[in-house]
Amino acid sequence: MAFVMVLTIVLDQLTKRIASEIHGTFFIVPGFLRFVKATNRGIALGLFKNLSEQLLWTVMFVVVFLSLLPYIFKFSRLERIAMGFILGGALGNLLDRIRFGYVLDFLNLTFLPTIFNLADVFIIVGGALMILGVFRGGDNESLESRKKRRGLETGSVFEGEDTIMDLEINDSKSDKRGQSEGQRSD
Structure with a gap:
């Protein structure tokens, strides 16, 4: 400007x-x-x-x-x-x-x-x-650049393919909270 x-x-x-x-x-x-x-x-x-x-x-x-x-x-x-x-x-x-x-x-x-x-x-x-x-x-x-900035990836799902998605959350606060409440973390 x-x-x-x-x-x-x-x-x-x-x-x-x-x-x-x-x-x-x-x-x-x-x-x-x-x-x-x-x-x-x-x-x-x-x-x-x-x-x-x-x-x-x-x-x-x-x-x-x-x-x-x-x-x-x-x-x-x-x-x-x-x-x-x-x-x-x-x-x-x-x-x-x-x-x-x-x-x-x-x-x-x-x-x-x-x-x-x-x-x-x-x-x-x-x-x-x-x-x-x-x-x-x-x-x-x-x-696409907005999705990458947010950490999201997208892909196409074709007919007959499984739509199961593995998500991994890297939030140290939620991991500690889950362990302190007696939940086990994998």
Whole structure:
């Protein structure tokens, strides 16, 4: 997660630095993606431009706090990567807000009315990956590795085979308890 977060911040800050030096409006991908430089005093995608500064900081604090949850709870690898994107994007925009009082946006999809930056893209991608991780459910480790970790082995039983299984319990407490209660251990 930390690698994804740092990479996200670096890429976001680098693209904003390059965009700040470019003037004019032009198509990056003709008819689809345009370079349009604008300052954003709202949050992601220019939303909530009229928020008070105090409420804006509260929103940013909540985003950062929620992004730290993988360090508190067990998240799958996909969910940790998603949180890295979300946290990196949020921190990238927060750095600009602290340094300049605004966030530099410079990308526009021709079919959307908003202008955004790479941090916003990372936040959206992270959110989508988080939703995907929730729908996938649980950890990404395979069923076989979970069984091995629990010490269970499975096998197939074919028609006509015996299904008797020998179990050996290696619990020293139960062995001692059985002996003290007068039971014999084999």
